[in-house]
Amino acid sequence: MSNKIIDVVAGALMRPDGSFMLGSRPEGKPYAGYWEFPGGKVEPGEGHFQALRREFAEEMGIEVTSATPWLTKIHHYEHASVYLRFFRIWRWMGEPQPHEGQAFAWQTPGQLTVAPMLPANGPILKSLELPDAYAITCAHEMGVEAQLAALAEKRWGLVQVREPQMSRDELADFVARAAAIVHGYDGRLVVNADPAWCADWPVDGVHLNGARLHGLRARPDFSWVGASLHNRDDLAKAGELGLDYALLGHVAATASHPGETPLGWDGFAACLAGEVPVPVYALGGLSLGDLDAARKQGAHGVALMRGAWR
Structure with a gap:
């Protein structure tokens, strides 16, 4: 060669x-x-x-x-x-x-x-099967029943269940109910949890936090696997594992990260200035109105938590 x-x-x-x-x-x-x-x-x-x-x-x-x-x-x-x-x-x-x-x-x-x-x-x-917008659950703030009702109403094509306060049994029950709703309109559901927990759950994939991302040597055996990123090292690791997408943030100030300096669009673009091996969603304090700005900086789309359910 x-x-x-x-x-x-x-x-x-x-x-x-x-x-x-x-x-x-x-x-x-x-x-x-x-x-x-x-x-x-x-x-x-x-x-x-x-x-x-x-x-x-x-x-x-x-x-x-x-x-x-x-x-x-x-x-x-x-x-x-x-x-x-x-x-x-x-x-x-x-x-x-x-x-x-x-x-x-x-x-x-x-x-x-x-x-x-x-x-x-x-x-x-x-x-290209990934939607422009990605929704993250917020049941810990909205309440479980309100969150499930919002899932049925909003009909997002790709949803991450992120409920770290739930026990394994509570999460399994919530995921089962959420999956029935999301799969009912042909959406996809991934879970932010230990991949070993999710092996028999009715989900399309898993989402890795930073610790799980860097603790793996091989991609988990799911159809869809994503990860949360904060810098170029995280992005390189996502590419090394052959992940399907990533979330990068936070771009703007958010209630989830009080007092932390956001990346801003300049910082976001800097992270994507070299190799971009996986589609990246911009995350943090954004709305659907930020989609064009995110794309111009190299993002696949935008990821929303609180903004997905308003």
């Missing part, structure tokens, strides 16, 4: 309904016929967004007008190692046309209809 590292940008065209576009690799290129997120090499002296705009203009004749940074991946092929910087593209001008003899296909997250997928792009598909 070559030691050469190629700097590449790739982009997912995103529709408001969450669907995204894939393109096939044309004849004459390595992995011809495989499907991928369109993009290409960054030219010398070229910025990453500039490269993204050029590649999409050349490949499909559209003008990218709004895109946000998202994930980075390093993939080793036989001929080279590729450093991929993924963007999500929210707005563009024109209709995609196959300028290089490729095919295009709009896809729904979790329901891929084309194959085979280029190996470097495959792991990105699961990330």
Whole structure:
């Protein structure tokens, strides 16, 4: 294998309904016929967004007008190692046309209809199943019955049960009731607790606090695993374990962290300035109105606790 590292940008065209576009690799290129997120090499002296705009203009004749940074991946092929910087593209001008003899296909997250997928792009598909907003329970403040009622009313697509004051038996009962509600509208439920507790619970995954994150050598055996982060070392550990997402904060002042200095958007962006191996939600004192700001700083979306239930 070559030691050469190629700097590449790739982009997912995103529709408001969450669907995204894939393109096939044309004849004459390595992995011809495989499907991928369109993009290409960054030219010398070229910025990453500039490269993204050029590649999409050349490949499909559209003008990218709004895109946000998202994930980075390093993939080793036989001929080279590729450093991929993924963007999500929210707005563009024109209709995609196959300028290089490729095919295009709009896809729904979790329901891929084309194959085979280029190996470097495959792991990105699961990330697109994550919603823009992530809700965290607050039964310790609202009360159990009020929290369960709010779960039924708000219908968040991804919910973390975080109730550290509950005993194991109390938590098991609450999780069972919450899961029945969330799964009833096809949402996902993860639990912030010892993974060993949750093995037989009706949950989709677990969420790791900082101590559990750094105490593990391997990813817990659940479909979805996330973690709470506070710095770049935490982010690197989440990538090492192959987690599915992370929460990074706190961005703004919160009642949960009185007297602690928040990261602010500058601090949040600094944590995501290098490699971003997993989708990251911005957390702490935020609302859905902060979604665009979070995306511009490289976040996948926003995570809400008290703000999810108001």
